[in-house]
Amino acid sequence: MQFGYSETCLAHDPGSRHPESPDRLRAIRERLKKKHGVEYVEADPCDLDRLAAVHEREYLESVREFCADGGGNWDPDTSAVEETWDAVCQSAGLACWAVEAALEGATGRRTPFSIGRPPGHHAVYDDAMGFCFVNNVAVAAQYALDAYDVDRVAIVDWDVHHGNGTQDIFYDRDDVFFVSIHEQGLYPGTGAVDETGEGAGEGTTMNIPMPAGTDDREYLAAVEGPISHALTDYDPDLLLISAGFDAHRHDPISRIRLSTEAYALMTDRFRTLADETDAAFAFILEGGYGLDVLADSVAIVHETFDGREPIEPDSEFGEKAESALDEVLEAHGLDIDLGD
Template structure:
């Protein structure tokens, strides 16, 4: 399998402040791990596409995109709430993240690669149509889904979110949409407070949101039981044309925020299942997008095994 890796040194330029967990070192630790293990040489490195504000406007209102740009230019320390720190570069970096996921979609649908991972920051799944939230400025996975539909004719898109925090922004963006199935496994009750089982979508999108709220300290066995059975059954019934992963690794047992017990191997096994689902449903077309994960060692090793399972390069 040919696997793409989309990233850029520019993602280090989003500076969040001293001792903030969503730090540039998250990207550098991953890349150092991939170099150390020689995995980087086996991946197809792809540069993000040309940034354009039209890309975030696929899911965000133009006024919000304006507000992000102006807040950064004017040197505001954060946008909307204090959990969204920004610097003068943050708008351009977040814009580049959206172009990274869309170039990944282009390469996958062109057949140049089977799948890809976008190692980007800031993360995106908490970002709502009109506001920032939880470290997130633009909703990268939602943008990738809409772009795949608009530019490549993907009629049905599946988003699987395994970040420890529920992806409120992604859920809300698609909650009335019958063409995008959003599935989330997350700790609950927990930040951001959404993601209970009874949140299943609205209107035409009723039934297109599937939440798996999990207790604190949940580990591999429970995650894999859900992914192997209930989740897989629902995916096979939906038969997506494209699968996107909101890949947060903060459910790792070493993560300082998550309070869960998933192991590095557990993330690898989940990834293997997702790859098999993509092969069965949509010719292997799968894009993984980095979300959370705040213990640098756990994050780097989890992303490594994630990429090994995506690429089929085990040793």
């Protein structure tokens, strides 16, 4: 794969005890040293105008000034230093690079994966939260719609936390279909099944809150069932993965029970979906806070594109997960068998 990366993203340092540390990127880079076919690309940072396509300009200027004054705690979870603004612009720029590469034909072993930080999916139109200042995947999706011959973008957020910011930005629009599969009841407490969009965007938001303890087989049922059927009908020109890896069973801040192999399996399924819908395909890093499992999970996504065959799970489908997915099917009017 091609990985979008910049040392600028290491300069955002929220403190030694903060889970969203520069060591996340260092761990990924160290793990990828052992892998064949890894290529790194450094992209231009986003300017204020591109960020303002999805965020309130006054808010962005406030963040820039906050950083210029030395930073501090924006909220109890989200902090900045002087260098954070540059990292924010660079992280969004790397996400836009991933879109550029995908739309200009990068596929297969050259599929793009932006590993910028800080992450973005909690940043709403006019505020920062959850470690996020600018919504990288939203900036990138809007860039695709504005700068390329793209009519529809699909975003699948498999981070264990609901992508409330991405939902907020596109909730009333039909040119972006947003899917979030996340742990039920976890921060930030949004992402209920009945949050399906409004106005022109009615039906183009799909939330799949999964119960604690959900495993590989049950996540695959969500991917192969409601997600794949809805996105096939939507027929996107571009498919973006908001790739958080904190649903791993060894991540310190969640109770979903995915294995490292689950990320290979989901990657394989979404690659197939992108091929079947003729959609450009790219990944943008979100969360993941156990350094070893984060690095291993990013590496297995790369290995999947490098020819490794994923190993299918042998676990059984749990009743709680089946009930959760039935609610999603009902909310979106999908009459399908979860075994299909």
